[in-house]
Amino acid sequence: MPYQISRYILLLSIITTYLGLAQDNYQILQVHSNCINQTNMNKFDNAYEKSPTKFTNTPTVVMLTANAKLVSISDAPEGKVSINFDIWQSWSDPRLAFHEPSSSGFYNIGEQQTSIGSNGEVFRQVLAGIDAPLTEVGDTKFRTNVMFNPTELEDDVVYRWSPKPVTVSENKIRGCGIAGVPTTCPTSEDTEGDDRxxxxxxxxxxxxxx
Structure with missing residues (x-):
């Protein structure tokens, strides 16, 4: 028994070191409950309950990429712009592989689509429509500040932008289009809590x- 306990502790230590994530009080991000092996509906939940990853308190790092597409522009009572964001959330966490189905799959969950790999690689796609006010910065130039909160995952992850975080569609509405690649900010001025x-x-x- 002492040998088994020591080996169990060593295993957790190796996993934590391999991830290289700061210790925190957040559970590892788990895949949606519908993302299970279709041949054994209880395999996902049962494996997670028995796995050492359930008690690992390091957060999962999620990388964000987005494509912005201009949908509409309104004039009155004040200028606003509607933008569709095709947002991809991806994470690769070796701890997920402990209880992931061995085969890759693609699942539809409401308006979300999730692609699951066999090594704990997960990709989730969400389409978000956002209406934002326009600020005039020149005769023919405007700026908008778009913010969204991925609240579904906020208790379990640390968010980071990918190296090329945002791409834009080249379509135009009433002669207007998104100019250049948008810049990103990690948090708003109003964000409270841990800056990490x-x-x-x-x-x-x-x-x-x-």
Whole structure:
């Protein structure tokens, strides 16, 4: 028994060291309960309950990428812009592989789509429509500040932008289009709590009109 306990502690130590994440009081991010092996509906939950990962208190790092597409522009009572964000959330955590199905799968969960790999690699796609006010910065140039909170995951993860975080569609509405690649900010000025966790994601978008 002492040998088994020592081996168990060593295993947790190796996993934690391998991840290289700061210790925190957040549980590891788990895949949606519908994302299970279809041949054994209880395999996912049973394996998680028995796994050492359930008691590992390091957060999972989630990488964010997004594509911004201009949908509409309104004039009155004040200028506003509607933008669709096609947001991809991805994370690769070796601890997930302990209880992931051995085969890769693609699942539809409401308006979300989740692709699951066999090594704990998870990709989730969410389409978010956002209405934001326009600020005039020139005769034909405008700026909007878009913020969204991925509240579904905020208790379990640390958010980071990918190396190329935001791409834009080249479509135009009434002669206006998104100019250049938007810049991103990790948090808003109003965000409270631990700075290591990105509770809010903000994107600055410049719009140019012909």
């Amino acid at each position: 966790r990105m509770n809010c994601i903000r994107v600055m978008i410049d719009i140019s009109c012909a």
